[in-house]
Amino acid sequence: MKVFYDEDSLLHNPPYEILDGHLVHYYESPSRPQTIKHELENAPSFTILPTNKALDVLKHARQVHTGDYLQYLETAYAAWVADGGDKTAVMPERFHIRSCFRAHRLQTRGAWGAIARAGFYCFDLSCPITADTHKSALASVRTALSAAEALSASSPPYSPKSGIFAHCRPPGHHAGTALCGGYCFLNNASIAARFLQDINPSTDTGTAQKLPIAILDIDYHHGNGTQEIFYEDPSVLYVSLHAQNDYPYYTGSKSETGAGAGLSYTYNHPLPRGTADDGYIAELQRALDEIRTSAPAYVLVSLGVDTYIDDPISDFKLTRAGYTRIGQAIAQLNRPTLFVMEGGYHIETIGKNVRAVLEGFELAT
Ligand code: OKP
Ligand code: ZN
Numbered sequence: 160m161k162v163f164y165d166e167d168s169l170l171h172n173p174p175y176e177i178l179d180g181h182l183v184h185y186y187e188s189p190s191r192p193q194t195i196k197h198e199l200e201n202a203p204s205f206t207i208l209p210t211n212k213a214l215d216v217l218k219h220a221r222q223v224h225t226g227d228y229l230q231y232l233e234t235a236y237a238a239w240v241a242d243g244g245d246k247t248a249v250m251p252e253r254f255h256i257r258s259c260f261r262a263h264r265l266q267t268r269g270a271w272g273a274i275a276r277a278g279f280y281c282f283d284l285s286c287p288i289t290a291d292t293h294k295s296a297l298a299s300v301r302t303a304l305s306a307a308e309a310l311s312a313s314s315p316p317y318s319p320k321s322g323i324f325a326h327c328r329p330p331g332h333h334a335g336t337a338l339c340g341g342y343c344f345l346n347n348a349s350i351a352a353r354f355l356q357d358i359n360p361s362t363d364t365g366t367a368q369k370l371p372i373a374i375l376d377i378d379y380h381h382g383n384g385t386q387e388i389f390y391e392d393p394s395v396l397y398v399s400l401h402a403q404n405d406y407p408y409y410t411g412s413k414s415e416t417g418a419g420a421g422l423s424y425t426y427n428h429p430l431p432r433g434t435a436d437d438g439y440i441a442e443l444q445r446a447l448d449e450i451r452t453s454a455p456a457y458v459l460v461s462l463g464v465d466t467y468i469d470d471p472i473s474d475f476k477l478t479r480a481g482y483t484r485i486g487q488a489i490a491q492l493n494r495p496t497l498f499v500m501e502g503g504y505h506i507e508t509i510g511k512n513v514r515a516v517l518e519g520f521e522l523a524t
Contacts, residue, residue, distance in 0.1 A: 160521050161323045162199055163306040165210040167298035168192050168328040170291035173248050177284035178472070186472060186504045187285070187342035192328040195500070198510025199326075204521060205514075207326075210305040216297050219304055222353040223346055223388055228337035231280050232296060232344060235273070235288045242273040248287030251278035282340035283407075292329075296344040299327040303347035303499055307354050314495035316359050316370055316456030322496045322520050324513075325351065330501040332382030332461045333407060341380065341407055348374055348461050348499040349388045352395050355457050355497075369394035373455035375446060376400070377485065378463025378501040379473040381411030381427070385461065391421040396453045398446045399461075400439070402474060403429035424453075432474040436481035439466065443488055450492060458496045460489060464503035464512040471504050482512050486519020496520065 169189040176185050199205040220229055239249040252274055271279065277288075306325035314321040331348055333341030352372045361370045374389070376382040376399040387410075389395040401411050417425040426449050428442050450458065464482065466475040477485075489496060498517060503509040 160205050160517055161306070161309055162205050162207045162326050163210055163302050163309070163323070164192070164196060164207055164326040165298040165302045167294050168302065169295070171289060171295035171329055172291070173287035173289050176287065187329060187502075189328075190506050191503065191509055192326060194506055195326060195510045195513050198514050202514055204518065205324075208305075208309075210298070210301045211308060212301075214301055214304050214308070216301050216304065219350050219354050219357075220300055220345055222357070223336070223349045225337045228280055231276060232288070232293050232339070235277065236290050236292065239273040239277070239288070244273055248289045249273065249277050250287050251281045251284070253278050254282065255279045280338060282338050285342050286339045286344065292344065295329060299329055299331065299347050300345050300350050302327045303331075303351040304354050306499075307351040307497055308358070310457070310495050310497050311355060311358055316495075318495050320490055320493045320496065322498060322517065324498045324517055325500065327500045330463075331384070331499070332376055332378060332501050333380070333384045335384040335387045338384070340384075342502070343384060346384050346388060348459050349385050351497060351499065352459055356394065359456070370456045371396070371453060372457050372459065373398065373450045373453055374459045374461060375450060375489070376461040376501075377443070377466070378461055379465040379470065379475055380406055380463070380502065382461055382501075383407045383410040386410060386415065386425055389421065390417055390425060391419040393420050393424045396424050396426075396450065396455065398426045398428070398449050400428045400430060400442055400446055402434075403431060405432070405474065430475070433476060435476040436478055436484065439475065439477060439481065440484055440488060443485060447488060447492060455494060458489070458492055458494045460496060460498045461501045462498045462513065462516060463501040464509055464516070467503065467505055467508060467512055469505045469508060473504075479508075479512060479515050482515035483519035486516040486521075487523040490520045490523035
């Protein structure tokens, strides 16, 4: 399997975050991608490829995020330091609490300083913006786009099973139209979905209709950002399995099913704490049935392995064997599939667990 990876992903390295009220070392650390890369390098079935530097990453990011949010991410650190902020990182102090939904519809006041902006474009305390954050966030998008480009070149829409891994870091599924949070700055999977639609205009009906894409989110946490981005869009089906009543807390209930033209194009599968392999895979089969019914041209998998039994910030009980079965089950969709890396914080096993999913998929018959 082809794996796309960009070394700039390692640059973002905030020293701390606030987790459960404690100042702790940053869980979403560069050792995560280093470990995954090391594991896949030493496995004969993977080829690690550099990203395509010729891609216009910002142009594609603009299909998902607002111009003012993208400009904020680019300028936030310098503006913060110029304002006398701590040189470690931009850290919000107070949140614009109505910004959790469609922040871009609200008016930004021109007079807002760096600290006010920090709380307007962010929803939690896990996203310090360092001098290198913007560079890594763009590298992560470039990784998703490079992988999407390779997938579409080798497998046209609706082709049978083939898979590529976008080894993205930082992750993306919590990032909304104009919000960072949950270690996420830019929504890599969403930007890749739009990219696949843009390079493959649907010819089915002869109209300018968008190609149908499904995003299956199997990270432990609900992908509130991805859900928000496509909530009213019937061309991108969003299906998520995640822990009920855990972070990010306010989204991911079964009753959220989309709105407007996007009604019934969002499906949430909240699962109880302690969910193990069998319970998880039974629910995954229901999620896969929803995806099958929608007959997508491409499947994107937001892949988190923080569902693992030993994950330090999560509460599911999946095992290595469970990850192989998950990969096998996804393969049964029989579609070109882009795996996009999201969470997973047990450093010792993260590489092996990612490998198990991908090999489960690749070797499935
Ligand atoms: C990102 B991804 C829980 C605090 C959680 C942020 C977690 C972000 C997870 N008490 N802090 O979905 O893996
Ligand atoms: Zn997660």
